[in-house]
Amino acid sequence: MSENTAEGEIIFCGDTFCRSANGENPFALILPALQGAHVCLNFETALDSATTSDKLINLTVPETALNDLPAEVVYLNLVNNHTRDGGDAKAVAAALLAREKVVIGPENPARVRTEVDGVSIDFISAYFNLPRWHASYQGSLAGKLADLVDTSDADRKIIMLHWGYEHVDLPAPFQLDLAHQLVDLGADIIIGHHPHVPQGWEIYRGVPIFYSLGNFNFWQFDTATTPQNRLGYMVRFNLETNEGTVIPYTINENYQPVAADEEEQTELLARLNLLNESLIGLTLDRWYHECYQGWFSHEFKVWIAICRKGFFPQRWIKFLVWLVLPMQLRFYLYRISAKFRHAA
Numbered sequence: 357m358s359e360n361t362a363e364g365e366i367i368f369c370g371d372t373f374c375r376s377a378n379g380e381n382p383f384a385l386i387l388p389a390l391q392g393a394h395v396c397l398n399f400e401t402a403l404d405s406a407t408t409s410d411k412l413i414n415l416t417v418p419e420t421a422l423n424d425l426p427a428e429v430v431y432l433n434l435v436n437n438h439t440r441d442g443g444d445a446k447a448v449a450a451a452l453l454a455r456e457k458v459v460i461g462p463e464n465p466a467r468v469r470t471e472v473d474g475v476s477i478d479f480i481s482a483y484f485n486l487p488r489w490h491a492s493y494q495g496s497l498a499g500k501l502a503d504l505v506d507t508s509d510a511d512r513k514i515i516m517l518h519w520g521y522e523h524v525d526l527p528a529p530f531q532l533d534l535a536h537q538l539v540d541l542g543a544d545i546i547i548g549h550h551p552h553v554p555q556g557w558e559i560y561r562g563v564p565i566f567y568s569l570g571n572f573n574f575w576q577f578d579t580a581t582t583p584q585n586r587l588g589y590m591v592r593f594n595l596e597t598n599e600g601t602v603i604p605y606t607i608n609e610n611y612q613p614v615a616a617d618e619e620e621q622t623e624l625l626a627r628l629n630l631l632n633e634s635l636i637g638l639t640l641d642r643w644y645h646e647c648y649q650g651w652f653s654h655e656f657k658v659w660i661a662i663c664r665k666g667f668f669p670q671r672w673i674k675f676l677v678w679l680v681l682p683m684q685l686r687f688y689l690y691r692i693s694a695k696f697r698h699a700a
């Protein structure tokens with residue numbers, strides 16, 4: 357093991373698509389921080405294929421790109437929204453298994469048993485679409501996930517959730533509710549990803565909950581570069597003590613994570629601590645004002661751009677349905693009530 361990594365520890369890293377802008381190994385600059393560790397990535401890409409999903413953005417790589425994965429990367433989470441971009445999520449799973457990696461998924465939810473230094477571990481993972489008919493995550497998927505956690509008899513239950521709203525700094529209040537329920541059922545740590553920016557973390561009943569690690573190796577296709585999406589953090593989790601240590605890093609123009617020096621560490625941790633403070637007393641109204649308002653505006657513009665690409669009635673129908681989903685209706689009511697409160 358390296359001097360920075362002890363036995364019985366796993367390092368968790370966020371969104372990864374296994375590419376760099378200049379063709380270099382995407383993990384080359386962060387490798388010293390991973391040496392000797394058991395590393396788990398959220399692997400958010402598929403293999404190149406003649407068949408791709410019907411999405412605006414498909415993330416695929418040639419199978420040879422998987423050779424760039426460091427030996428320290430042992431665990432790869434495939435329970436996310438991009439591992440089916442090549443048409444068959446089982447293809448990337450098989451390619452990773454052939455390289456002797458432990459694969460979580462791609463079924464949703466998934467539970468995989470493994471062992472680290474004599475400690476039995478269940479990796480339990482789920483991918484949540486944004487709420488549509490329910491303005492929360494309390495649907496059938498949440499029920500299946502809860503059952504997997506509740507029935508696990510592993511020494512450690514590690515929960516990985518691909519969830520939440522992209523490019524927002526705060527998790528939704530219903531994400532906090534679900535995380536707390538999973539801890540009540542026996543989760544030992546919760547690792548979140550998908551927003552592509554880091555979010556804060558909290559300790560609930562002695563269990564660390566990290567709502568979003570941010571990007572690890574990822575290109576931001578649809579948003580300008582900001583301090584938030586150029587910042588991410590790893591979590592070193594001690595299986596004996598159940599403690600999670602945060603390791604911030606920056607992401608360069610080649611989409612590569614870069615270890616922070618001592619001065620940068622201090623600056624980045626201070627920025628991350630502000631995100632932690634923002635979780636305290638989080639209400640739906642505050643989240644609507646600080647996060648959902650901007651997210652809704654961005655998504656509205658995306659829908660308009662999609663519909664303007666040509667007259668396809670199904671696109672307009674989907675857009676109109678999106679406008680009247682329960683989550684949107686709740687937001688409209690909030691906006692109306694906020695105007696009345698302001699006027700008063």
